[in-house]
Amino acid sequence: MFKFKHLGMGAALAGAALALTGTAAAQDSGPVKIGAIFSQSPPGSVVQGTQVKAGLEIARDMLNExxxxxxxxxxxxMEDGQGLPEKGRSAAEKLIxxxxVVAITGEHQSSNVLAxxxxxxxxxxxxVNTNGWSDAIREKGYRQVFNPAxxxxxxxxxMASVLADMDVDSVVTFAENTDYGIGQAELLGKYLAEKAPDIDFRYETLDRQSKDFMPAVLPLKANPPDVVVNILLPPAAYILMNQLYEQGVAPSATTWLYDGAGLADYPDFWDNVGEAGRTLLxxxxxxxxxxxPPLGEKxxxxxxxxxxxxxxxxxxxAADSLFLLAEAMNRAGTTDADPVIETLQGIEYTGTRGTITFSDEPGYSFQQWLEVPFxxxxxxxxxxxxxxxxxxQKAGQSLDPDLLVRPGD
Structure with missing residues (x-):
């Protein structure tokens, strides 16, 4: 899976002026420096950052072995992006x-990726964009940016397909006030209108730094929707879930709770939500x-x-992000930017989750691995x-509504 070529790299990096050309290289005997930006402190998602760091370190150790x-x-x-675009921008500038560094990866929040x-x-x-979901990242059309997430x-x-298969009448979505949250909510409404136009859909934007979402939650008690969708990251997502549950809104006998932010596999999920997470979709x-694939098992x-x-x-x-960079550099026989970028554009690489290739179609598909499994x-x-x-719902299949456990059962 890893085919390493032991080739000399030429002269040492002389400083920032060489970095401007994208062709600076470290000394032959020195390490290959890869920049990693992720949240290590609030208001960024520290729980996400902790997982990204762990995945990168495991990949680094496997590569070095x-x-x-x-x-x-x-x-x-490593640098702390703090979930703040200005911090991410400064971190990237410093790393380069x-x-x-000869490449950057690790970021997991869309607004920071865009900066x-x-x-x-x-x-x-x-x-290499590790976890920024916003389509706006791809729509920039930057040849330097690759999206295996x-x-x-x-x-x-x-999610629109799942909601259509659930045969529900009304959906309320809560989205965080970021490029990721607003973008996903708007797209969910767009595709739901195509797949199930009779569903009454609306979304509300919430401040991700807030600790009180009751003004948004309480009105749902009088007029509960069939589904509440979450598009917030922790800690805001956990606060919202607990307040929805405490007020008897969702999950409940009348209302499903459906998460589109990937919360349930976070290590601290159950510690923060308790009973509020039972029956979560x-x-x-x-x-x-x-x-x-075998690499994923390892x-x-x-x-x-x-x-x-x-x-x-x-x-x-995170592991795939670093493996891809390593594979491209080994295939290119250099850490110089242009050959590495060209190699990534045409790469076919079996990583931890499947065989990754990058589309050259413009828009949300640009330099995106289109078939991300879910x-x-x-x-x-x-x-x-x-x-x-x-x-x-198994990978590549439709939802089986008969398998769902109704809240309150």
Missing amino acids: QGGILGRKVELV TRDG EIEVAKRYNIPY NYNTRVSQA EFGLYHPAMSM VSEAYTERYGKEPNRLIFQ VTYQLTETGQPVSEAPLV
Whole structure:
């Protein structure tokens, strides 16, 4: 799977001026520096950042055990994006001009990705988007940016199909006030109108830094919808879920709760939501019942051995981000930007989740892995691990409504 070529790299990186050309390289005997930006402090999703860090470190260690990149060790240079675009932009600038990284990856929040890729484009540095879902990232059309993760169009189309198959009449969606949240909510409404035009759909934007969503929750008690959809990340998502449950809105005998943010496989999920998570329907990018390539099995085993718990989707997405960069550099025989970018554009690589290729179609498809695998599962018991949660929609298939457990049953 890894084919390492031991080739010399030429002269040492001389500083920021060389970084401007996108062709700076570290000394032959030095490590290959890869920049990694993720949230290590609020208001960013620290729980996501922790998982991204773990996945990157596992991939780094696996690569280094097998020769690294071009015979040189892989070094991750990490920065805290804090979930704030200005922090992500500054982090990317520092990584390129001061630390001399040859590529950047790790970001998991769309607004930060949108800020960071402007820097990557300006310096012509390869950028692998680990978990930014916003279609706007792809629509920029930047040749430096590659997207092996999920995207809003895919999740919104998938969720619209599930809601149509559930035969419901009304859907209320709560979305965080970010590029990711608003973008996904708008697309969900668009595709739901196409697939089930009789469903009454509306969405409301919530401040992701708020701790009180009661003004949005309480009106639903008098007029409960058939489904409440969540498109917020933690901690706001956990607060919303608890307030919906405490007020008897969802999940309840009248109202399903459907999560489109991938919450249920977070390590701290059950600690934060308790009974509010029982019967939750989950759009899932990872479930142990999904078919996985050998590399995915190795990463899963490494994570479980290291941390003593089940991996989640971000472990695999982060690992794939670094594996792709390593594979492209080894195939190109250099860490120089243009050959690496050209190699990524034409790559066919079997990572942890499947065989990854990148589309050259403009719009949301640009340099996107289009066939990101997904499933839908339901948490039928409080505290249930994802491995025991039944699949109600297998990969590549339609929802089976007969498998759903009604809230209150």
